[in-house]
Amino acid sequence: MNVSNQRRADHERSSIQEAALRPRTMASPSTSTDARRVLLVRGGALTPYSGLGGAHSALVEHHRAGRFPGLTVLSTLEYPEQSSAFARLRHRWSKHPRTVRRFCRRHMGPEDVIHITDQEQAHLVPARSPGRPKVVVTVHDVFHLYPREVNVPILKGGVHVRDDAVQVGDASPGLARRVDLSKLRSGLRRADLLVCDSEHTRRMCVEAFPGVKAITVPLGLETQRYAPTEGRPKNTKFNLLYVGSDDPRKRLRFLVELLRSASDDLKGSSVLHVAGDQSKETQALLGGLDMEVVVHPRLDDEAMMKLRHTADALLFPSAAEGFGYPPVESMASGCPVLCSDLPAHNELMPEGTCLQAGDLDAWSIALAEHHTAWTLSQHHVADERLMEHAKRFSSEAFVENMAAAYRSL
Known part of the structure; x- marks a missing residue:
């Protein structure tokens, strides 16, 4: 493990150890005087200069700055990006889901909140159980979950000259990705709340996941x-x-x-x-x-x-x-x-x-x-x-x- 990865791992362990000083089992809910605790979760660490990475970083900063009254950040779970396809799949499907489940079981109660910060990590939603924390998933889009073709009529001089068929999302994913997408859809169905960037995405989520509450919260800029x-x-x-x-x-x-x-x-x-x-x-x-x-x-x-x-x-x-x-x-x-x-x-x-x-x-x-x-x-x-x-x-x-x-x- 290189130095930066070791530091990241040490930070994650220290966050977990700090949380352990305030133990809360799945059967022991927080009291009304406690601040509700939030666990922020994503998969591989993305640069803050990417769309998903930037949205995650902004949310983390808002929490750390105490801008959500009555809420306190318990920890942020992520892992360094992996170089090989095997390592990426191993972390994504096995190691990281196990880490999230273990953390929830040891340190969280049913009134706490897990916030998974993008739909590409929805497979991390724990199975439903009476003592499970509330689970929020931010859904930025459903392009790859439900790929579609957008037909754009091209007009010139008021005359229809052609139709441009624009593919949105990957319509022909490979086998591993198809399995992955199935896991993501199942995870979204297990969530308590889907927070969507747009009203359009919210409507698509309501149609795709009718049993899960979905609301619109547009992203924000400074x-x-x-x-x-x-x-x-x-x-x-x-x-x-x-x-x-x-x-x-x-x-x-x-x-x-x-x-x-x-x-x-x-x-x-x-x-x-x-x-x-x-x-x-x-x-x-x-x-x-x-x-x-x-x-x-x-x-x-x-x-x-x-x-x-x-x-x-x-x-x-x-x-x-x-x-x-x-x-x-x-x-x-x-x-x-x-x-x-x-x-x-x-x-x-x-x-x-x-x-x-x-x-x-x-x-x-x-x-x-x-x-x-x-x-x-x-x-x-x-x-x-x-x-x-x-x-x-x-x-x-x-x-x-x-x-x-x-x-x-």
Whole structure:
């Protein structure tokens, strides 16, 4: 075991030992004067810069900062990411579930709470029993649990020209993954509460798991951290921003088609910034655009924030999102967003601002309007209305809604 892994293991053991000083058997519930205790659980430790990892890290920080009155963190159970497929499967299906069960049996009572922080770890939900702690699972999306095809009609000049079938989730997983997905679905059925990032995901959970209570708690941002400084000069070029991978559901190909049809004036005076890992095929596709394109495979927080603050518009044509951080982050930065009217990211946008996902004319008109506004402007001005709207998805709003979810157990 290397030094960092040893330290992680030591930390987990010390957390368990500390909890053991306050023993509580499965048969001995907490009293009304006790703070309700929460065990936060995930599988392999993910970087906080990933979507799932970031949501987990934010929740842990809220708990450690004492932002949930009447609740105290008992411990956080996770394990270092494993390098080999065998080790990953062994930890996922055997070692970690056993660790969670043992911890619950030794240190938790029926009024305590296990919070599994994403649906990909739902197999860790212990079997139902009279003395089991309450179990919450955060469900960010059900893409792989219930893969589907989203049909996007493409319109040009008001005429239907084709249908784009966009695959959301893996429709053909291998044998091990099929077994894994079955375990996840079974685990979700054993939960007491499913906390969903969006209303769309909540409705899908209600349909898939009718015996389990499901509520909506949108994720939150430290929105004030995204606020730009005043007095920025106008960009020398019209800055467009795309944030995401080359996953088909992100619909980067539609974006390329849109930009190819733009006016020569717009293309000649614009630069497209693409933030996210892209395949060689996608980079070749972007290279075929008759305009300046800059691909940023990896960016730290500071560089990504600079891109948001200098962008004149975010282009977000995605066919499906569990939540959709980029639109909220851009709005919190005062950056206009061109967003497809599809779930669940359409729940984040101001009323009436989303665009029909496949209407090329609607997207072209919206893009041209923002380009004209840039052309006529003297300074780069943040949209304060969007910044105010983004506060609906602040960390404070998330904590308030999540606290209500815990109280509902």
